[in-house]
Amino acid sequence: MMFFSCAGNKEEVPRKRPNILFIMSDDHAYQAISAYDSKLIQTPNIDRLAKEGMLFTNASVTNSICAPSRATILTGKHTHINGKIDNLMPFDTTQVTFPQIFQENGYETAMFGKLHFGNNPKGVDESMILPDQGFYLNPDFIDTKGDTTTITGYVTDIITDLTLGWLQEKRNKEKPFMMMYMHKAPHRPWWPSPEKFAEFTNKEFPEPETLFDDYKNRGTAAKTAEMNLLTHMMYSHDSKIRPELLHEMGDKVSPKVEEFENGFYGPYGRANAAQKAKYDVVLDKINADFKANWPNMTEQEKMRWKYQRYMQDYLACISSVDDNVGRVLDYLDESGLAENTIVVYTSDQGFYLGEHGWFDKRFIYDESFKTPLLVRWPNKITPGSKENEMVQNLDFAPTLFEAANIPVPTDMQGESLMPLLTGEKEKWDRDAVYYQYYEYPSVHMVKRHYGIVTKEYKLIHFYYDVDEWELYDRLKDPQELNNVFNDPAYAAVVKEMKTKLDELRVKYGDSSELDQKYIEIYKNMKTEKENDFW
Structure with a gap:
């Protein structure tokens, strides 16, 4: 793969490739970021990315559960393609991840924090990874060599210390970097620092x-x-x-x-x-x-x-994340790296903060399906921008590749967000996204379902031990309290959305046959549930 575009004459000087800082927290609800909604908490440091970059208001996931979401981010593919459909199913290790491609194209790569599946991420020059879910207090870390060490302190602070240590002292300053800075917080069980x-x-x-x-x-x-x-x-x-x-x-x-x-x-x-x-x-x-x-x-x-x-506990964990994001952003500013560094902040999915009486995620309903996404890229993204187009975590890898002038692999299913980031919205043509959730029967007992979401409507099919459809008018019913699937006034909408859903299923290589295949595989696996709490 090439480092730079071949466009122009042979003497054209390639532009300097941007550094990339990809920040992800675990189960961070968009409602708990004050750039989205300030009722619960102030997050001034994460908000900086919205003030200095772009805030996406319709960003979503393809499968609202931790390990599958991370697999989608790493591969740019839906979970039924990369194999990680739920927290139990193994990841297809033949899949190429985007850090590998950055590494092959001359980037120095690093990952610190929570990966959630596997302890030896591919394509990473240096890493310190929490085993499985990891611990909030005095956590263990597995390094690139496979050795485990325990570090005294609070996990959010420690992950930041490791990240800053690498940025300040260990990276090769002659190379651009692609850093993944991955917080455990605010995953259940929510243990804040003693002070918070x-x-x-x-x-x-x-x-x-x-x-x-x-x-x-x-x-x-x-x-x-x-x-x-x-x-x-x-x-x-x-x-x-x-x-x-x-x-x-x-x-x-x-x-x-x-x-x-x-x-x-x-x-x-x-x-x-x-x-x-x-x-x-x-x-x-x-x-x-x-x-x-x-x-x-x-x-x-x-x-x-x-x-x-x-x-009290969930938001205290968020407050520590915000403080520590501020530490890293301050270093980028002070070191001069900020000018040529793309910073992405996101979560592996949304989370319920008492809406509908719930906690956790898994559903295609908005609090679970939508995810925070803030992107800063100085001199490329207009500060204070907001974007309401339908985008997904499927799109992260293609976006970062285009930003770094790396060809996007043809088997990736996402689309580059570059037209939206750089003010060329006329080049963006997606009007709907696809979703599929598989982990049932299991923890929290959210039934299997797939669906299609546009800015206006959401059509859902629950299957396996039921056969039920739901339709929500996202503009008239933003809290999703009234299923209008059987309302005659929405008959034409149902027909149109079903047709679009069938088209997306074909486009992304999904089908009823594949649903049944995964059901049978799931049934044949050992019945012991994955430890969801650690």
Whole structure:
């Protein structure tokens, strides 16, 4: 592959290729970035990328679950093509990842943080990777040689330290770099740093309008999903109630929720004595409040209590991410690297922050399906730009290749976002994106489904143990509360969207036969579920 375009005469001087800093957090909801919505939290450092670059308001994923999303980003292909359809299915290691191609084209490559599947990323010159989900406190890391080391501290700070250390001291300054800076936070279970834990437990957050959603105008899938804050979020693992207190209170703890074994002491047990002393001050307060008040609360009050505990911990983790992103952006500015560095901030998918009474992701509904995407490229992207075109994580690799003047492999299924980034929107012709979710029956019990999404409408087919269709008018019903699939007024829309869906299935190489193939493979795998919490 060539480093530069061959356009022009032979004496043409190639332009200097940009550095690339690809930042990704795990389960970072767009609602928890103040550039999108400032009701919950201020994220001034991530917001800098919106002020100095472009904010995408209709960015989405192809499959809203961690490892499949990451596989799509790395390969530029839908998960039914790269093989990583869910967290259980193995990744097809014959697939070429975009870091490999950057490496082959003269870029120095590095990855620090959470990959989630595999511990030896291909095409990376230097890496420090969290094994599987990794730990928030005193985490282990696996280096490029395969050696494991434990680093004392808080994971978000440590990943940033490793990233800055490489940028400042280890990279080859004669080469452009492609750096992947990958946060574990804010993945469940949400353990903030001791300082943020103390700060955020004193905050109260506004509730979403749909916190007490009854799903009355939707199908089976929404009614049977197991991600309700009150009935499925765990007391110890999630809300940080000590197991001893739960046992002491016995039947006073209602509703009963199945606890994850060692859900509290797994993460807490990673802390050293000094760290535990700081955590205990806040944990004692939380547990005392729970013991005194929980038995006398109404069901609505219990839901609200769990929501506040959830937001306090989740948003505290986000606050640390924002602080640390600021550290890296400051270094780029101070070193002069910012002028020739593309910075991307995104997540592996969206996340529910109490909307519809839920936590987690998986659905094609907006809070899960949509993902944050902010891109800064000085002198190329107009500062403060907003873009509402339908884009996906499928598009990241082709975009970065075009920016670096590297030919895009013909088997990649995404499209370069360059026309949108550089003000040539007339060259963009996509009007719909395709989505497919496979991991069922499994954790959270979100049914298998696929669908098509345009700016105006969303058509979904739930299958496997049901055969149900849903249609949402995204402009009239942005909270997706009213399925209008059987409404005669939308009959023409249903027909048109079904035709478009069939066309996308063909375009991307998906089919009912392939759905059935993956169902059979899934059934034949061992029934033990992947440990989703670590």
